[in-house]
Amino acid sequence: MVVAFNAGNLATVAKAYRSADPSRPIIIAGDNDHHLPRKAVPLPNVGKEKAEAAAAAVGGTAALPSFPPGDRGSDWNDLARRQGHQPIVAAVRGALDQIQKVAADRVELAAAASSRKAQEVRPRGPRM
Numbered sequence: 001m002v003v004a005f006n007a008g009n010l011a012t013v014a015k016a017y018r019s020a021d022p023s024r025p026i027i028i029a030g031d032n033d034h035h036l037p038r039k040a041v042p043l044p045n046v047g048k049e050k051a052e053a054a055a056a057a058v059g060g061t062a063a064l065p066s067f068p069p070g071d072r073g074s075d076w077n078d079l080a081r082r083q084g085h086q087p088i089v090a091a092v093r094g095a096l097d098q099i100q101k102v103a104a105d106r107v108e109l110a111a112a113a114s115s116r117k118a119q120e121v122r123p124r125g126p127r128m
Helices: 007-020 046-058 076-083 086-121
Strands: 027-029 061-063
Touching (some): 027 086
């Protein structure tokens, strides 16, 4: 686990971890400033955008806390204080499930490609 207190270097840190261990599952647990885009003068949800970009850059998954529209909470600590730890456990499990699904899809695609390649290489004799 690594903690960043600023979203500005999430992608850089995630890439460093990816290069150190290419098989490492990476979950970026970002902030969700969901209320900012709904302001009179909308502001970007930087934590969400940066977490999703960092996860995409390394083939990881972004996990974000979820709040009702009127709630001004934005980070995992806010979520834990308001709703307890169960929503955090569910979010991490969901992110891990997503990583496992992506890995299984990659294995399935690789097996299908290998099968197609084997069929292309197989000599074809005359048909009867």
